[in-house]
Amino acid sequence: MKITAQDLAHFDQTYRTHLVNSLAGFKSANLIGTIDLQGATNLAIVSSVFHLGANPPLMGMIMRPHRVPRHTLENIQQTKCYTINHVNADIYQQAHHTSARYPKSQSEFAAASLTPQFRGQMLAPYVEQSRLQIGMELVSTQTLAVNDTELVIGKVIEIHVPESAIASDGFIDIAQLNSVAVSGLDSYHTTQSLGREPYAKPRPELST
Amino acid sequence: MKITAQDLAHFDQTYRTHLVNSLAGFKSANLIGTIDLQGATNLAIVSSVFHLGANPPLMGMIMRPHRVPRHTLENIQQTKCYTINHVNADIYQQAHHTSARYPKSQSEFAAASLTPQFRGQMLAPYVEQSRLQIGMELVSTQTLAVNDTELVIGKVIEIHVPESAIASDGFIDIAQLNSVAVSGLDSYHTTQSLGREPYAKPRPELST
Numbered sequence: 001m002k003i004t005a006q007d008l009a010h011f012d013q014t015y016r017t018h019l020v021n022s023l024a025g026f027k028s029a030n031l032i033g034t035i036d037l038q039g040a041t042n043l044a045i046v047s048s049v050f051h052l053g054a055n056p057p058l059m060g061m062i063m064r065p066h067r068v069p070r071h072t073l074e075n076i077q078q079t080k081c082y083t084i085n086h087v088n089a090d091i092y093q094q095a096h097h098t099s100a101r102y103p104k105s106q107s108e109f110a111a112a113s114l115t116p117q118f119r120g121q122m123l124a125p126y127v128e129q130s131r132l133q134i135g136m137e138l139v140s141t142q143t144l145a146v147n148d149t150e151l152v153i154g155k156v157i158e159i160h161v162p163e164s165a166i167a168s169d170g171f172i173d174i175a176q177l178n179s180v181a182v183s184g185l186d187s188y189h190t191t192q193s194l195g196r197e198p199y200a201k202p203r204p205e206l207s208t
Numbered sequence: 209m210k211i212t213a214q215d216l217a218h219f220d221q222t223y224r225t226h227l228v229n230s231l232a233g234f235k236s237a238n239l240i241g242t243i244d245l246q247g248a249t250n251l252a253i254v255s256s257v258f259h260l261g262a263n264p265p266l267m268g269m270i271m272r273p274h275r276v277p278r279h280t281l282e283n284i285q286q287t288k289c290y291t292i293n294h295v296n297a298d299i300y301q302q303a304h305h306t307s308a309r310y311p312k313s314q315s316e317f318a319a320a321s322l323t324p325q326f327r328g329q330m331l332a333p334y335v336e337q338s339r340l341q342i343g344m345e346l347v348s349t350q351t352l353a354v355n356d357t358e359l360v361i362g363k364v365i366e367i368h369v370p371e372s373a374i375a376s377d378g379f380i381d382i383a384q385l386n387s388v389a390v391s392g393l394d395s396y397h398t399t400q401s402l403g404r405e406p407y408a409k410p411r412p413e414l415s416t
Binding site for chain 1: 210227229235236259262301304306309348352357359361363365368369370375387393395396398400401407410414415
């Protein structure tokens, strides 16, 4: 069927939100760990973390300032750091629960029965139950004029990962770590590998 | 094991690229269809498409202007439109092949044995073999100062999707459409649903 922009505008809000959130495809599921200057921790699930560059190693994420992860953004701006923790199949329900709207005084770590872990040189807490943890230093935040969302860009400072998950060429087998994928707002998925494709080269007969 | 920013800086380029590209988690796999003002079509696989907002319906993607999808960016800037087409398990190898560096005169549709489909009000071609096709209107492009990548933001103009894949609340079951997820640069995955989680509400005993 065909759905037009006019149709989208006339759908009720919940229907539109579910539908449009399904369009991008499978998304990463990450828990963002932060702390404020008074030492209060915060944890928020985010499906918008994306790769931005390998050298320097940069990642971006989109935050909705007027929605749930507001405390996360405030903490990142205060302390200039945060952690990114892969959600795996053992903790996806706990991870999803961090999207509930708790007051700032209530840490989502405790509410979701997840354990803050302080390690390496990061001020912000990692999630102990995560098997791929990334320590990030804030590079910049900018408000996107188009809809007032916030683009947060950070630099990778340290990575904690089981050595056995790293292939000889640097590829990390995140399926082996049981990392999950998200679709829409609330659907979680494990994955099954179809394989790795070789570096694509033009067919000689077509490249002249 | 712990990998630091210093380690990353000293790894060889291929190793670092594979490793850092694995960090974000599972990514969407989409084919971006474009056309230039002379009618030459172009197709590029992109794993950086992300949801930006539901109302208005907006999606973002990151392009590396000095890499393969340069023709894609030029075409989008010329025609102000593009299509986003989910890669499914039947075509992931053909989709991956579009990352080969062909000259502008060679359409990646033909090189990858995929079929351009002109439908709806889109000037840009869809991929006939894709089961979720999204017609986009360019809203803005901006160069991110941090590493000269390009952030492309577009608005959803039309969606082509089998009605049977849409749940009663608007959620699109992209696993049913056999859409794939990507990890790293070259690893493709089908998915198995763990289920949908209910909207998260604070536990009463913790929310005061």
